[in-house]
Amino acid sequence: MAQTLAEKIIAKAAGRGTVSPGEIVTCRVDLAMMHDSGGPRRVKPVLERLGAKVWDPEKVVVVSDHYVPAVDAESAAILDLTRKWTAANGIGKFHDMQGICHVVLPERGHLRPGLFVVGGDSHSPTGGAFGCYMFGVGATDMAGVLVTGETWIKVPETIRIAIDGDLGDGLSAKDILLHLCARIGMGGGAYQAIQYTGSTVANLSMQERMTLSNMAAELGAQAGLIEGDETTAAYIRKAGGDPGDVSAWRGDDDAAYLATHHVDAAALIPQVAAPHSPANSGPVTDLGGEAIHQAYIGACTGAKLDDLHMAARVMKGRKVADGTRLLIAPASTRTTAAAAADGTLATLTEAGAILLPSGCGACAGYGAGVLAEDEVCISSTARNFKGRMGAKSSRVYLGSPFTVAASAVVGRVADPREFLEGGAP
Amino acid sequence: MSAAGTIGKATGKATGKATGKAWVFGDDIDTDVLAPGLYMKGPFEELARHCLEAVDPTFAPGVAPGDIVVGGLNFGIGSSREQAAQALKHLGVGAVVAKSFGGIFFRNALNMGLVALVCADAGRISAADDLAVDPAEGLIVNKTRDERYACEALPPQLLTMVQDGGLVPHLEKKMAQTAQEDAAR
Numbered sequence: 325m326a327q328t329l330a331e332k333i334i335a336k337a338a339g340r341g342t343v344s345p346g347e348i349v350t351c352r353v354d355l356a357m358m359h360d361s362g363g364p365r366r367v368k369p370v371l372e373r374l375g376a377k378v379w380d381p382e383k384v385v386v387v388s389d390h391y392v393p394a395v396d397a398e399s400a401a402i403l404d405l406t407r408k409w410t411a412a413n414g415i416g417k418f419h420d421m422q423g424i425c426h427v428v429l430p431e432r433g434h435l436r437p438g439l440f441v442v443g444g445d446s447h448s449p450t451g452g453a454f455g456c457y458m459f460g461v462g463a464t465d466m467a468g469v470l471v472t473g474e475t476w477i478k479v480p481e482t483i484r485i486a487i488d489g490d491l492g493d494g495l496s497a498k499d500i501l502l503h504l505c506a507r508i509g510m511g512g513g514a515y516q517a518i519q520y521t522g523s524t525v526a527n528l529s530m531q532e533r534m535t536l537s538n539m540a541a542e543l544g545a546q547a548g549l550i551e552g553d554e555t556t557a558a559y560i561r562k563a564g565g566d567p568g569d570v571s572a573w574r575g576d577d578d579a580a581y582l583a584t585h586h587v588d589a590a591a592l593i594p595q596v597a598a599p600h601s602p603a604n605s606g607p608v609t610d611l612g613g614e615a616i617h618q619a620y621i622g623a624c625t626g627a628k629l630d631d632l633h634m635a636a637r638v639m640k641g642r643k644v645a646d647g648t649r650l651l652i653a654p655a656s657t658r659t660t661a662a663a664a665a666d667g668t669l670a671t672l673t674e675a676g677a678i679l680l681p682s683g684c685g686a687c688a689g690y691g692a693g694v695l696a697e698d699e700v701c702i703s704s705t706a707r708n709f710k711g712r713m714g715a716k717s718s719r720v721y722l723g724s725p726f727t728v729a730a731s732a733v734v735g736r737v738a739d740p741r742e743f744l745e746g747g748a749p
Numbered sequence: 750m751s752a753a754g755t756i757g758k759a760t761g762k763a764t765g766k767a768t769g770k771a772w773v774f775g776d777d778i779d780t781d782v783l784a785p786g787l788y789m790k791g792p793f794e795e796l797a798r799h800c801l802e803a804v805d806p807t808f809a810p811g812v813a814p815g816d817i818v819v820g821g822l823n824f825g826i827g828s829s830r831e832q833a834a835q836a837l838k839h840l841g842v843g844a845v846v847a848k849s850f851g852g853i854f855f856r857n858a859l860n861m862g863l864v865a866l867v868c869a870d871a872g873r874i875s876a877a878d879d880l881a882v883d884p885a886e887g888l889i890v891n892k893t894r895d896e897r898y899a900c901e902a903l904p905p906q907l908l909t910m911v912q913d914g915g916l917v918p919h920l921e922k923k924m925a926q927t928a929q930e931d932a933a934r
Contacts (some may be wrong), residue, residue, distance in 0.1 A: 348904050348906065361789065361790075361830070362829060362830060362831070366831075370917055373917060373921075374917070374920060374921060374924065376924075391790060398790045398791055399790055402790060444829060445828075445829050446780075446827060446828045446829040446853055448829075460829040460853050461829060461853065461856060461857075462829050462830070462831030462834075462853060462856065462857035462860060463831050464831055464857065464860040464861065464915065464916050464917060465831075465856055465857070465860055465916065467916075467917070468860075468916050468920060471920060472920075476906070478904075510777060510823055510826055511822055511823045511826075511849055514849075515851075515852030515855075544823065544826065544851065544852070546852050601777060603777075688781070688786045688828070689781075689785075689786035689787055690786055690789065690790075707779075707781075707827060709779045709781040709782070709827060710779075710781070710782065710803055710804075711781060711782070711785060711803050712779075712781040712786060716803050
């Protein structure tokens with residue numbers, strides 16, 4: 325029976341030859357990732373109540389990224405509990421304040437095609453960029469995994485999103501995803517598996533592929549898969565991991581797909597999402613113009629090294645507009661180190677950007693950079709729900725790092741393309 | 750922090766049935782309005798007091814035990830934070846019914862022992878309607894309007910889990926059964 329990539333990974337994890345969409349199966353978990361917010365502080369009481377131990381500490385990764393660095397007694401206590409619990413439970417793969425989990429996980433070589441991975445965070449589909457079946461769960465689900473090493477899954481249908489054509493200058497994976505959010509909506513993924521295919525995807529870097537997979541969450545999908553190729557294998561090797569047989573983890577040509585959506589990347593113009601939903605997206609030429617107080621480049625979605633490079637191309641030799649602040653929280657400490665080494669950080673700070681610690685930060689209103697009442701922000705993050713980044717009356721636009729940087733220069737939601745003409749990096 | 754005290758607190762009914770007044774919300778109710786990030790690091794009881802505050806400030810102070818939350822499309826989209834479902838459970842909500850759910854929220858609700866049912870007719874329910882929800886039958890009875898709405902049936906293993914009070918009590922039960930079987934051997 326012809327199988328999609330999602331079906332092949334789930335069948336392997338379920339110890340089955342094949343699986344069919346709609347059936348509920350129990351899977352062995354290859355890797356479980358959790359962070360300081362939904363992790364130890366929430367699973368510890370459950371494990372204690374059950375008198376249970378972690379089934380396999382080698383298969384658990386813990387990342388402190390939400391309450392970092394501590395700003396008050398409560399956040400300090402959460403980070404302290406996380407450190408003590410990981411030590412007491414023999415979790416060797418503990419990354420404390422090294423960056424955002426979805427970026428740190430592949431950076432440290434923990435992912436490879438074919439793995440069945442659960443993550444205690446809704447942006448866990450990011451791991452799909454590495455050909456893993458990775459999906460987000462809540463803390464009690466995670467506790468169940470830690471006790472049993474297993475979880476249930478309803479085998480998803482696969483929705484194919486075929487993206488072809490060359491992206492224009494000043495466009496990125498983020499623009500493709502915002503366009504899709506408007507087109508198929510936040511329920512368009514129907515909690516099924518999305519698989520991105522096509523020539524555009526094949527030509528994207530791993531970090532840009534991660535942005536596609538990451539925002540499968542905003543399309544309402546359970547997972548956002550991309551089949552591995554030489555780009556995937558090269559990234560994993562560089563990260564110190566073993567990619568395994570990448571070619572073994574591909575869907576069959578004649579597998580059944582629930583739907584196929586086509587995107588013409590060459591026809592796209594930069595997209596922004598107006599407040600308060602990623603689905604309120606459209607061309608910046610239609611939705612731009614509103615004055616902003618803050619521009620934010622951060623989060624797993626929008627502050628990887630490629631994202632900082634995009635911002636730097638716009639900011640080079642320019643300044644942040646008076647009355648506007650540009651905050652940048654690189655996605656990981658390795659991102660910061662690389663951006664320091666190649667001059668990107670200097671370009672950004674000379675333009676007036678303010679650097680923040682690596683972590684989830686203002687994206688979900690946890691860290692530095694939250695908004696006051698009635699403030700307007702444009703952000704390279706994934707969600708602009710009401711009140712998410714701060715005060716209830718604040719308003720957030722979403723855009724690519726190119727668009728956020730251009731908006732910081734103008735002081736309004738702005739089209740980045742005019743800042744890039746002839747401006748190769 | 751208070752997770753152990755509230756996860757899977759039994760409702761006293763092994764059926765998962767709920768009877769109460771409808772609180773009706775629109776489409777795309779997200780986890781940031783259910784469990785605002787501002788209160789995530791503090792005491793859970795404080796967070797629950799702000800549940801849905803951004804869209805209906807009367808909800809948390811006014812909801813009564815057994816009341817039913819009615820959503821439109823994509824109820825619970827967004828974060829994986831299970832405090833979104835836990836807050837509803839903590840406030841005494843008897844069940845959540847919606848045209849569709851965010852997938853992680855749906856799992857979290859059942860794990861917390863909070864009945865969540867997909868109902869295509871959820872839009873027929875008005876605020877303050879008297880409802881009776883039966884997850885085993887997959888049925889909502891609207892006593893105010895004298896109407897009955899069919900829901901998508903929960904798979905048997907998930908129905909058992911939610912009737913047990915959620916994943917943790919369900920695992921406790923299974924572990925006790927295993928221990929008994931081992932002892933009998």
